[in-house]
Amino acid sequence: MKPKYKYSLLLMLVCSMLLVKAQEPTKNLEFFLNRAKISSPVLKDLENQRKSAGIDSLIVRASAKPQVTGSSSGLYAPIIHGYGYDEVITNGQSLDALLNVNYDLLNKKRINNQLQGVKLQNDSIRYASQVSTFDLNRSIADQYILAFASQYQVDFNSEVVALLKKEEALLKTLTRSNIYKQSEYLTFLVTLQQQELSLQQAALQYKNDLANLNYLSGITDTTSVLLEEPKLKSDKLFFETSFFKRKFELDSLKNENQRSSIILNYQPKLGVYANGGYNSSLVLQPYTNFGASVGFTFSVPIYDGHQKKMQFNKLNLASETISNYRAFFVRQQSQQLNLISQQISQTDALFGKINEQIRFSKGLIEVDSKLMHTGDLRVADFVIAVNNYMSAQNLLRQTTINRLKLINQYNYWNR
Known part of the structure; x- marks a missing residue:
């Protein structure tokens, strides 16, 4: 096949690859983050827990209202041949x-304490949901960075293979003209085949990373x-308003809520009740035994073996x-954020030197290509120049990916 036909075939191949690539849908990190939040069963579970806590609040409020119950009982204790229960006790x-209607008169503080406990439970669920979202965002972002790095590697390897194929066509012609030795052509051909294998491996890795x-x-x-x-951009430090400190604040508030609950359990309790209906021994005029009654209950703790003090000691230890x-x-x-911040700064300092190395390597390839044509x-020497260019590009890719990962970690902890 003549060189000009090879060039035409190569041009058609490159154009077809670009056309297929242009037709592929483009997606960003935000798309995968949103889909992950929608699909996460953990977030759905926490949302249901939050709704359940709202129902708990309604239950507590309902318990503060008068409680109405209906009750009924019947008894028959026969006496046979003089044997049976004492009729004085059973009435036969x-x-x-x-x-029945029951109402606790001194329940306002207890109800408020229970409502505060439900609110703290709801706040804890919200916190857990936010932390789960942060964890999910971090894992998705890390995997997205890996997939993007694989895609970047595929693009770069494609560029190198295209470059080598272009030079291979010319080198083959020059070898036939005895300008280059057959051994030199074969050395170049081995390098081209290695890069084609690297391209296939990179494509498989990208497919695997995208699937994950x-x-x-x-x-x-x-x-x-x-x-x-x-x-990804690193946010400003906010140590004083760290989101993760909220967990310890909630734990302290729960501790105080339990302390208040213990105090309330040792306060006097007063309740009133009323009932009405039918209550009869069925002995004398049972049709007249319809009636009603009212009463009250009162209790105050006096001594329980110092359990209150013991419970306070447990809360003090928890605090x-x-x-x-x-x-x-x-x-x-603080240490982690400072360390990551230093790593980001050190990584940023590398880009200038790496880009300069890439510029020199690419310029050397262009010069060597012209010399090889003659x-x-x-x-x-041309293969060495290509390898140097590839090493510099790989270093740039790895440094870029490392920087993105560091920023992702930094933003996670800097809440």
Whole structure:
């Protein structure tokens, strides 16, 4: 096949690849984050727990109202040949059907305490839901970065293969003209085949990384897509208003709520009740035994073996534990954020040198390509120039991906 036909075939192949790639749908990180939130069973579970806590609040409010119950009981105790229960106790038989109303007069503080407990439970569920969202966002972003890196590698390998194929066609012609040795052509051909294998491996890795991204996001579609470059920026530090500190605040508030509940349990309780209906021994004029009654109940704790003090001691220990965890977390968060911030700064400092190396490597390839066209360059020198360019590009890719991962970690902890 003549060189000009090979060039035409190569041009057609490149154009067809670009056309197929242009037709692929483009998706960004936000798309996968939204799909993951919609598909997450954990977030759905927490949302149902939050709704359940709302129902608990309604139940507590309902318990503060007068409680009305209906009750009925019947008794028959026969005496046979003088044997049986004492009629003075049993009356022989009895029947009652009553409507009872009970109301606790001193329940306002207890109800408020229970409502506060339900609110804290709801706040804890909201916190857990937000933390789960942060965790989900971090895992999706990490996998998206990996998939984007694989896509970047495929694009770069395609560029290198196209470059080498172009030079291979010319080198083959020059070899036939005895300008280059057959061994030099074969050396170049081996390099081309290696890069073609690398391209296939990169394509398989991208397919696998994209499949994992879809899996984490709850997407069953296996269609190939183009991923946009993730635009992640590190946020400003907010140590004083850290979101993760909210957990320790909620734990402290729960501790105080339990303390108030213990105090309320040792306060006097006063309730009133009323009932009405039918209550009869069925002995004398049972048709007249319809009536009603009212009464009250009162109780006050006097001694229980110092259980109140013991419960307070447990809460004091729990409070100390919360303070220790909070102090440890604040130190760890500060150290981690400072470390990641330093790593980001050090990574940013590399880009200037890497880009300069890429510019020189690419310029050397252009010069070597011209020299090779005239037979004034060894093929091995051109292969070395290509390898240097590839190493610089891979270093740029790895550095870019590492920076994105660091920013993702930084933004997760800097809440």
